[in-house]
Amino acid sequence: MVCNCDHEPAPQKPNGKFRTALWIALILNLLLFVIELIGRAYAHSSALWADALDFFGDVVSYGISLAVMGISLYWRATVALLKGIVMATFGFIVIGKIVYAYVQGIPPEAMTMGVIGVLALIANLVSASLLYAFRHGDANMRSVWLCSRNDAIGNTAVILAAVGVFGTGSLIPDLIVALVISILALTGGYQVIKRALRERKEHQSVTM
Numbered sequence: 001m002v003c004n005c006d007h008e009p010a011p012q013k014p015n016g017k018f019r020t021a022l023w024i025a026l027i028l029n030l031l032l033f034v035i036e037l038i039g040r041a042y043a044h045s046s047a048l049w050a051d052a053l054d055f056f057g058d059v060v061s062y063g064i065s066l067a068v069m070g071i072s073l074y075w076r077a078t079v080a081l082l083k084g085i086v087m088a089t090f091g092f093i094v095i096g097k098i099v100y101a102y103v104q105g106i107p108p109e110a111m112t113m114g115v116i117g118v119l120a121l122i123a124n125l126v127s128a129s130l131l132y133a134f135r136h137g138d139a140n141m142r143s144v145w146l147c148s149r150n151d152a153i154g155n156t157a158v159i160l161a162a163v164g165v166f167g168t169g170s171l172i173p174d175l176i177v178a179l180v181i182s183i184l185a186l187t188g189g190y191q192v193i194k195r196a197l198r199e200r201k202e203h204q205s206v207t208m
Contacts, residue, residue, distance in 0.1 A: 018141065019069060021130035025148060026062040028123040029055045039116040045108035046101040046171075046178040047158045048116060050094040054154060054181060055120075057090050058147045065144050077199035080142075080192055087147075088189030094182035098175050107171040114162035121155035128152050142195060150184040157181065 036052035039045075061083050068079045128148040135145040157177040164173025 018131075018134050019066065021127075021134070022062050022066050022144065024130055025127035025144070026059055026066070028127055029058045029062065029151075032120050032123050033059060036116055036120060039112050043109040043112035043116075044106050045113050045158075045161075045174050046094075046097055047161050047174050047181065048108070048113060049097060050178045050181040051117075051120060051151070051154055051158055053090060053094070054147075054151060054185065057086060058144075058151065060086070061147055062144060065141075072203070074200060074203040077196045077203065081196035081200065084189045084192030084194075084196055086189070087185050087192060091182040091185035091189060094178055094185065098178050098182070101171065101178075102175055105171065107169055108165055108174045110162045110166035113165065113174070114159055117155055117158035117162055121152060121159065124148055124152040124155055142192065146188045146192060150181075150188050154181040154184060 033052055033055035036048050036055060040048040040052055064079055064083065068076050128145075128151075131145045131148050134141040135149075154177075157180050161173040161177035164176075165171065
């Protein structure tokens with residue numbers, strides 16, 4: 001292969017504050033994933049199921065982000081691209097679950113939804129506040145910020161869904177929130193994929 005005269009800049013030294021923020025976010029998300037998975041089985045809530053799956057995706061995302069710190073920008077963008085695809089895939093899976101839950105027609109248990117939604121919101125507000133300073137970083141940094149931001153919005157929606165289910169006795173508020181979470185995953189995944197593709201193109205020549 002012909003050598004390109006350009007040279008790739010040395011990988012950036014991992015940001016210690018970013019690493020610490022990621023570890024805290026990873027632990028919080030793992031804990032809430034377990035809580036929501038158990039709560040979902042009891043409450044029969046599509047919104048909690050979607051949120052639990054989202055938490056698990058974030059755990060994987062944060063773990064990958066920790067693993068790729070210090071490698072080249074091209075490969076960090078490649079990892080971000082894969083994460084964006086996973087985010088978008090998650091959105092489509094949730095849409096399928098919404099259709100299934102609608103056919104089943106079983107209203108969720110509102111109190112469990114509300115309590116777990118509040119716990120999840122607190123955890124994600126902590127994560128989002130820690131990662132806020134890195135939202136304008138590379139595609140990999142932006143992807144983890146988007147994950148936490150979307151989760152906080154989703155948790156707020158879960159709480160509102162619990163109120164709606166409690167007031168109406170219907171599963172429709174739960175399904176609406178699950179749909180909101182799926183749309184957040186699809187749009188967030190699109191943003192990450194778009195930026196990752198651009199960064200891969202910008203830094204591809206220096207890997208040749």
